[in-house]
Structures are given as C-alpha cells and as structure tokens.
Amino acid sequence: MTALLDVAGLCRRFTVGQPGPIERLRGKRPGVLHAVDAVDLRIGEGEVLGLVGESGCGKSTLARVVARLIDPSEGSIRFAGEDIGQIAARRFARHPLRRSIQMVFQDPTESLNPRWTAFDCIADPIRRMDPGAAAKVADRVHELAALVSLPETLLQRFPHQLSGGQKARVGIARAVALRPRLLVLDEPTSALDVSVQVVVLKLLDELKRRLGMSYLFVTHDLEVVRLICDRVAVMYLGRMAEVGTVGQIFERPSHPYTRALLSAVPSGVPGRTPQRIQLSGDPRSPIDPDPRICRFLGRCPNGTERCGTEMPQLRPMGEGHVAACHLADAA
C-alpha cells in the first residue's frame, strides 16, 4: 500500500498564560503547551487509521493540522507525494488539494453556520469548490442527504431545529460532498445513536471500498475502532504511545497506557464492571514538559528510574507494531 499521507516529526505548540504588563515586570513568562509532539504517521490509500487517546492528548489538534486547518510548528506533511506542511493554512484554503482533504468536526453545532439551513450547509462546499456542478446542486444535496439517511423534510431546517445526531449527519454529508481522498473525522459518531451509527459506519465502509477513500478516524469508542479501522494509533499527552493493526492493539497491547485504556471499556452487561487497571497518580502537564521524562511517568503502574531520565521512543514490537515504552517487550 502506498502512503497517501506521510507525516513526520510533527509538532504543534500553543503559547498559554500570556502575562499582563505587571506580571511581565515581575518576570512571569508565558507557558508553551505541547499539544502534538514529534508525531510520525502514515495512512495508506484506502486505509482507515483510528486515532485514540485520553481526552486532551492532542487528537483534534493533530487532526486539524493534518487537514491543514491550522499550521504545524514543526515537521512535514506529505499528501499524495506533495509536501503540504509548508503551505500556510490560509493559503491552503484555495489550494487545488483542498477538496481532496475534508474534515468532519467533533462538535456538529460549532461547525454549522446557524443562519444556514441544512440544505445550504451541505450545498456550500459544492457551490464553492465545484462550480461545474452548481446547476445540479439540489440533486446532489438530496443524494447526499439520502446517503447519510437524513430525512428530506429536515433539509429546510436550521441547525437549532435539529437534534444532535441530525446535525452530525449534516456535517458528514457536507464533508463527503466533494468526494475527498482523505477524510479526517473527529469523533464523527459520538453524537449519533447506535442505529444511525451503524448506518454511518456502513456508509463510511462502503465509501472506502467504492471510492478508495482513506480516513483518519478520531474516536473514543474502541468498539467503533474494532469495527471500522485497519490500524490504530494510541496517543498519550501529545506523543504516540503505540501504533499497530487492530488485531495487535486489541490482542497484544504493549504500552501500559493502551492496556489501561482497553481495560476500561464498558462491558455492556448490567452489573458487570470490567476489571479496570486504575491509573492513580497525577497526570503530567502538557505545559513546558521535560523532554527527557516519559509523559506517562507518575501514572504508569510500572515506571522505573530510566523513564524519568530518557524519553522512550517508538520501538518495533512486531511486524508493523511499535510502542514507546522502555519496558515493553517485543512479542
């Protein structure tokens, strides 16, 4: 499989806590938040990569950088052989590759224009990016609405008149309108009920097969990962903790964070609480982190002295399976 997307050494930092003038005189400095830190990532043509990790670990930031909505602080992003990491996000908005990478946002309410009807929200990318199709916009919108099983009667409603799941479907219809090659999905199913989730997952699966679309699929739902992803990347506090196939990650997790995560999946059986691996201890701060210390140290059940002096790098655990832990053993 040739890589459609190849990301290397990607960093995205934010300045936080800008001091006021008096604080500055007292020597207070702003902090630097390392949201994404030295991340490598590859997605093949027609491949679905799941991205999971603790809330706040940098998944949305990574997704937005990859979708070229915000700029990286460092690192390269190659898409279909072209380095698009150097193109400023604002310029990329008018770049010919723009329509090839589309995004479905985490919060459907935030991403839909409140003054547009569902119809206009879906029609917008077609009108903007595909002038040739403008004459057939109405047909395309109805086709797309059917594709995501959004009832036609809802097309004339405004976002505030739609339920959460209905809005999420508008967001997906809008993103696939231009048949992108890479779809970046930030928790596309978290607002959906199980029935629509099945419809959407089957739809995404079919689009992938039919059009060879690739997905970067950010989700918290590990069952969804199992259903739709080929490979999984597990992030922890800005860094990649583990990457492998779905089988490798679910059956032979190597990183202690991955193990803890998998142990907390609800059993789905009343009264049966899973045997969770408890993560005690304080999580480390992503603001001005020490580059030598493993980000998981402090919560890791088996941290050693070495973990506090040397940042673990990704090491092979098996064919196409890597983990960033000094103590992990190759299978």
Place this chain on the structure above:
Amino acid sequence: MTAPPLLAVGDLSVTFRTRAGPVKALERVSFAVDKGETIAIVGESGSGKSVTAQAIMGILDPAGRVEAGRVYFAGLDLLRASASELADMRGREFAMIFQNPRGALNPIRTVGDQIADVLARHEHLKGAAARDRAMEMLALVKITDPRRRLDAYPFELSGGMCQRVMIALALACRPALLIADEPTTGLDVTTQAAIMDLIGELGRSRGMATVLITHDLGLAAEHCGRIVVMHAGHVVEDAPAAQLFAAPRHPYTAKLLAATPRPGRHLEDLEAIPGGLPDLRRADLPGCRFLERCDRAGEPCRAPALDAIVTPSPDGERRVLCVRPLMGLAA
C-alpha cells in the same frame, strides 16, 4: 410505604411551533427518579431526550410549550413555579450538563472565573476561597495541571476538557439532582469511567440523583439501575437495567440492542433500525409511533391512543408502551 421520588415526571407533553406546523416533540412522558438513584434515558437521536431535560429545567426553546403534565421535584410542582423560583433552584438544587459543552460555556471568560461565578451566586464563596474550590473541582474531573488551567479560555481546551468543565460547573454547588445530557460522549473510556465513578460516589455520599441521557447502552448498563427508553417523544419502555438487557419487552428496545456494537460483533452483524422517526408534525400520528417501523405490528396496534402496560417486579415495576410486547424469559 416508600418515600416519594425526588423527581416525578407525569404525562408531560411538549409541542414546538414551527413554520410547517406544530411538532409534537413529547407526548405523555412519565418517569421517576429516587434520591441517590442514577437512571438513564436512551433512544434514537430526535426521540425527545434533550427536550425532556429542557422541560424539566424550565429552559425550553421559546417556540416550545408544555401542553400538559406534571414535573414534581421534592414535592414542588416545577411547571407552576415562578421564573425567579426556578432560576434560584437551577444550579443549586438541580443542575444540568448540556449536550453541547463548548456552546454552553461563555467563550470570553476563563473557566476558573466561570466556576467562581457559580460559586459566588449559590454558595457565596469569593476571592481565593472560590478560586481554590474551582481548582479542586477541575482536579475532581481529572483536568491536568488545574492551577494553570483555571486561566484558560474555552477555545484553549479540548472538546472533552470543555465537557469536564461543564461537569465541574454542574457539580460545584452540590445539586440534589443532576441532569446530564450526553456528559461523556467526548471522553475516552478511562476518563469516562472516572467521571461516572465520581457521579456514582456523589449519589452514595450525598444522595445526589442523576438522569443520564446517553446513546451508549453499554455505559447505561454499567452505571444505571433503571433505563427509560424513548422513541419519537414517547417513553416506550421503563425497566430495571438487568431486566431490560436480558429480556427487552418493546420491539424498539430489542432493535436498539441489536444495533449496539459489542465484542465479537462485526459491522455486518449490526442492524440499523429500519425506517426513521415519524414526522412529528403529522396530524394523524398513531398511538404507537413505532408502528410503521415494527415487524410485529398488527391490527390492534392501530389504536389511536395507547396506555402503558405496567408489571410489578422485585426490582421495581416495568412499563412498556406496546400492545404486543415481546415476552422473553424473565417474565
């Protein structure tokens, strides 16, 4: 003689005015929650879960109107309470976590100030005391580096962090009733487990009652004693969790369970629920709003109005709104 429930909703009906006619969003919705109890409301998107919560809290969209019904909270009829009485109770007696956390937070105030505002209003805490309490609250919902995060604006936080700030805001004043609308959709399973443990703990220690609105049946199974299933504005089933999962009575509940991902199930095994919700503006809505999607429907199902069938059981009564309920093993 058992104590009356903390919250009792009876025959609640809500209609929205729209340009295309009235939307009968809720019809005769009834359920109850005891002190210290956690119940779940589940159901497809658009089934009226959020509208139910909004009606209880007295924050319906201006286009919405309570047509009939009762909402008793600690013996007080909330539908007849004055606006100022309600405003005073909101936040202190009952608190709500909204489905769209980023939208529900004030974008131009830091999260620390927003929590302090609530504490000042309801607990008369000010200055450093309020700040300390706010920091404690952030730590309680597992926000890393809470001291520095007090000064963060909502846009600087991840989706799941905003969600946890909302939870902190709701819990800050020790409410007797918490209505949580999809509180953990944006959270990874380890953080989700920590939050649900916190809610469960507050139920045990302070007697806080919780209404958990969720799409996640696995989560509901694990954390809720009782489950209320809604469909198209009706409560179609209300039963102890264990019984509902072991032997659903309403055909809709059974379909919902069949659409739920579980270990060992593949995408092909999952079945979306056929058809969609009926148009709630229709004048000729049948008494059973699931009729047109149901493979068990027959002549008796066409009655213009249905009454719930109530059966007692050792763990509390079961109610089902169906003339031909499924009769599984657990009778």
